[in-house]
Amino acid sequence: MDIQIEELKDKLDANEEFVLIDVREDHERAEFNVGGTHIPLGSLPLNIEDLEEYKDQEIVVYCRSGNRSGQAKAYMEQLGFKNVRNLIGGMLEWNRRLG
Structure with a gap:
């Protein structure tokens, strides 16, 4: 199930335990971000092993509009x-x- 803006903000404010991943490009992240690990979509396959330990945990992915994070x-x-x-x-x- 996907996540709405307000729910993510509440989770961040409450310091809940989950994995947050920004899949945007460097210049987009530099403009504005809400934290998390930066793994641009194009490099996700190269970095997926680093995420294996989180396979059963909640992971929230975000990008500029929701398209790349959906991918x-x-x-x-x-x-x-x-x-x-x-x-x-x-x-x-x-x-x-x-x-």
């Missing part, structure tokens, strides 16, 4: 990750709602 979610699910959630609307929606 990352699908890729990770194909590899057996059990609880990957895409941030609906990405950073565009985050900035629009929470500025």
Whole structure:
């Protein structure tokens, strides 16, 4: 199940335990980010082994609009990750709602 902006903000504010991954490019992350590990979508296959230990944990992926993170979610699910959630609307929606 994907995740809405407000739910992610609440999880971050409460310091909940989950894995947060930003799949945008370097220049996008430099402009604005909400934290997490930076793994651009194109390099996800090269770095997937680093995430193996989190296969059964909640993972939230985000990008600019939700498209690339949706691709990352699908890729990770194909590899057996059990609880990957895409941030609906990405950073565009985050900035629009929470500025």
